[in-house]
Amino acid sequence: MTDADHDMPTVSRPGGTYAGGGSDGTDAYLLLRAFCEELARCGMTDACTSPGSRSTPIVLSLARTQGLRAWSHLDERVAGFFALGLAKQTGRPVAVTCTSGTAAAELAPAVIEAAQARVPLIVLTADRPPELRDVGAGQTIDQLKLYGGAAKWFVEVGTHAATPERVRWMRTLACRAVWTALDGRPGPVHLNFPLREPLVLETPLPDEDPCPGRAGGRPWVARPGTGLAGAAASGAAHEAGMALAAAIPSRPRAVVVAGRDERDPALGEAIAAFAATAGYPLLADPLSGARRGPAAIAHYDLLLRDEQLGGELRPELVLRIGDLPTSKWLRTWLASLTDVEQVTLDGEGAWQDPASVVSARLAANPRAALAALTPEHRDAGERAWLERWRAADRAAADAIAAVIGRAGGEADEDATDGALNEPLVAAMLVDALPRQATLFTAASMPIRDLEAFAAAQDDAPRILSNRGANGIDGTVAAALGVAAAKTTNPPAPVVLHIGDVALAYDLTALLSARRLGLNLTIVLVNNDGGGIFHFLPVAREGADFEQHVATPHGLDFAQAAALFGARHVLANDRATLRAELKRAVDGVGVTIVEVRTEREPNVALHRRAWDAVAAALRD
Numbered sequence: 001m002t003d004a005d006h007d008m009p010t011v012s013r014p015g016g017t018y019a020g021g022g023s024d025g026t027d028a029y030l031l032l033r034a035f036c037e038e039l040a041r042c043g044m045t046d047a048c049t050s051p052g053s054r055s056t057p058i059v060l061s062l063a064r065t066q067g068l069r070a071w072s073h074l075d076e077r078v079a080g081f082f083a084l085g086l087a088k089q090t091g092r093p094v095a096v097t098c099t100s101g102t103a104a105a106e107l108a109p110a111v112i113e114a115a116q117a118r119v120p121l122i123v124l125t126a127d128r129p130p131e132l133r134d135v136g137a138g139q140t141i142d143q144l145k146l147y148g149g150a151a152k153w154f155v156e157v158g159t160h161a162a163t164p165e166r167v168r169w170m171r172t173l174a175c176r177a178v179w180t181a182l183d184g185r186p187g188p189v190h191l192n193f194p195l196r197e198p199l200v201l202e203t204p205l206p207d208e209d210p211c212p213g214r215a216g217g218r219p220w221v222a223r224p225g226t227g228l229a230g231a232a233a234s235g236a237a238h239e240a241g242m243a244l245a246a247a248i249p250s251r252p253r254a255v256v257v258a259g260r261d262e263r264d265p266a267l268g269e270a271i272a273a274f275a276a277t278a279g280y281p282l283l284a285d286p287l288s289g290a291r292r293g294p295a296a297i298a299h300y301d302l303l304l305r306d307e308q309l310g311g312e313l314r315p316e317l318v319l320r321i322g323d324l325p326t327s328k329w330l331r332t333w334l335a336s337l338t339d340v341e342q343v344t345l346d347g348e349g350a351w352q353d354p355a356s357v358v359s360a361r362l363a364a365n366p367r368a369a370l371a372a373l374t375p376e377h378r379d380a381g382e383r384a385w386l387e388r389w390r391a392a393d394r395a396a397a398d399a400i401a402a403v404i405g406r407a408g409g410e411a412d413e414d415a416t417d418g419a420l421n422e423p424l425v426a427a428m429l430v431d432a433l434p435r436q437a438t439l440f441t442a443a444s445m446p447i448r449d450l451e452a453f454a455a456a457q458d459d460a461p462r463i464l465s466n467r468g469a470n471g472i473d474g475t476v477a478a479a480l481g482v483a484a485a486k487t488t489n490p491p492a493p494v495v496l497h498i499g500d501v502a503l504a505y506d507l508t509a510l511l512s513a514r515r516l517g518l519n520l521t522i523v524l525v526n527n528d529g530g531g532i533f534h535f536l537p538v539a540r541e542g543a544d545f546e547q548h549v550a551t552p553h554g555l556d557f558a559q560a561a562a563l564f565g566a567r568h569v570l571a572n573d574r575a576t577l578r579a580e581l582k583r584a585v586d587g588v589g590v591t592i593v594e595v596r597t598e599r600e601p602n603v604a605l606h607r608r609a610w611d612a613v614a615a616a617l618r619d
């Protein structure tokens with residue numbers, strides 16, 4: 001490059017001369033190259049792109065960064081949720097970029113979900129430079145702080161000459177973005193990049209860097225000794241344990257309530273081990289990973305529908321770890337325990353108390369805190385109390401099994417034709433999938449059926465869901481992001497459990513599966529509309545309910561599968577579903593395993609299960 005290439009001042013440094021002002025785009029590319037390189041040096045492995053013109057320098061820079069896999073999507077909403085799924089599965093921040101205008105707004109749902117669910121995302125939006133804003137230039141909207149409070153940090157990056165100082169700043173900026181997304185409560189950060197034309201280079205980018213990265217591939221700004229391993233290994237663990245011991249009086253009749261924590265796969269087992277040692281009944285949401293071990297009470301959602309039992313099983317202490325579980329009945333029961341000591345333990349001290357009943361709040365790494373508890377607290381529970389809960393849970397499990405047909409094995413299947421129903425599908429998924437699999441479950445009936453009907457399993461699959469904001473949007477894309485995460489070799493199977501409305505909503509995500517060659521088994525529960533709404537009073541509103549709330553659509557998902565090159569199987573019986581789940585373990589490509597159900601009979605079946613549990617408890 002020569003000075004004649006530019007009409008802007010140049011900056012010299014030993015070994016090279018760099019243009020200022022970027023009239024040929026070189027400066028933007030030099031700055032972005034350093035930025036993306038630092039993302040990778042901070043440990044980022046994946047980025048998502050979508051097409052557009054203004055974002056070209058960002059897209060090409062991400063795609064050409066060593067150590068970053070750039071996943072291409074046609075649609076920004078899909079790109080955003082795919083990034084979310086990838087980040088959930090790996091625990092690492094994922095970058096997602098898009099062009100200017102409404103493209104940036106399409107990322108909003110994923111950014112909001114990431115904020116609610118504590119998922120680190122680095123959102124890189126391309127924008128027009130300041131002189132082209134609010135003057136009628138095309139595809140230009142106000143992108144400053146576009147995601148409002150959902151973004152942990154917003155930066156208007158500006159346009160700069162690629163001087164050594166500014167490239168150094170870019171390196172710092174990338175590190176700061178990654179560490180900010182991870183620090184404290186993880187979440188999304190938003191960087192808005194104004195970019196001037198030309199957006200592609202006429203001449204190759206010089207190899208020489210105005211400010212090369214640090215030796216040995218280190219990030220410009222390191223972040224040593226943080227994260228779970230750091231906290232668990234350090235004195236912080238002891239402190240957390242002392243604080244927890246001080247907060248929880250040693251009481252024989254306590255329950256542990258574990259909510260969603262999709263970040264630390266080891267936490268669930270630690271909670272289950274603590275509850276078992278303490279002798280405390282464990283009421284664990286499937287998304288906690290703690291629904292395992294001898295203290296787990298799998299069917300708390302059905303048990304606590306029974307007010308009398310809920311009263312009899314009133315504890316002296318509740319230890320609440322992580323988010324609140326999904327179950328409305330568990331939430332109602334907790335809200336009724338107004339004069340019971342209720343202590344929350346959350347890594348970031350998130351406020352989880354819609355009923356204002358919490359009496360103490362501890363912000364500490366839960367795994368470290370539990371590990372450091374003193375023996376007196378670790379073995380405080382009254383065994384007879386735990387046994388009462390367990391006996392009720394066993395009675396509920398038997399009653400449920402008889403109604404939904406789970407009880408047993410091939411022999412039973414002959415008697416019931418092996419027919420499937422919605423609760424049974426949920427229970428079978430947890431029974432059949434191996435520990436190394438991930439089950440991504442949709443935020444409507446699938447997660448509720450899983451919570452109510454699935455057994456507690458020591459070797460259960462990892463279970464994830466978009467339950468931060470409970471949206472049904474982006475479910476397929478997020479599951480595909482999970483499937484793209486190379487956390488094991490060979491890659492672990494991923495199964496998506498989803499309803500028909502949520503699948504129809506995010507059908508275009510299947511295009512990403514095809515283009516990116518991903519494997520996903522989709523267990524589609526098709527009741528031609530939103531079955532969940534039949535459980536609500538609005539279901540009494542006749543034709544208006546059917547048209548505007550249930551929203552039947554009559555879609556033929558076999559044709560949808562054909563459009564996107566996916567396999568489609570109709571599963572009318574358990575044997576077929578079981579065979580497909582086996583196939584999922586070494587599956588190739590996308591399969592939609594469709595289970596057809598009906599909305600009203602599904603409500604009736606749920607009611608029979610609730611009644612059967614109530615009758616069993618009375619007995």
Ligand SMILES: Cc1ncc(C[n+]2csc(CCOP(=O)(O)OP(=O)(O)O)c2C)c(N)n1
Nearest residue numbers: 444445471472499500501502529530531532
């Ligand atoms: C983005 C978004 N829009 C609307 C809703 C409200 N909503 C909750 S469940 C649901 C219907 C889901 O139907 P389906 O996916 O078929 O599952 P089912 O209830 O039948 O299990 C809707 C529209 C939502 N949660 N998120």
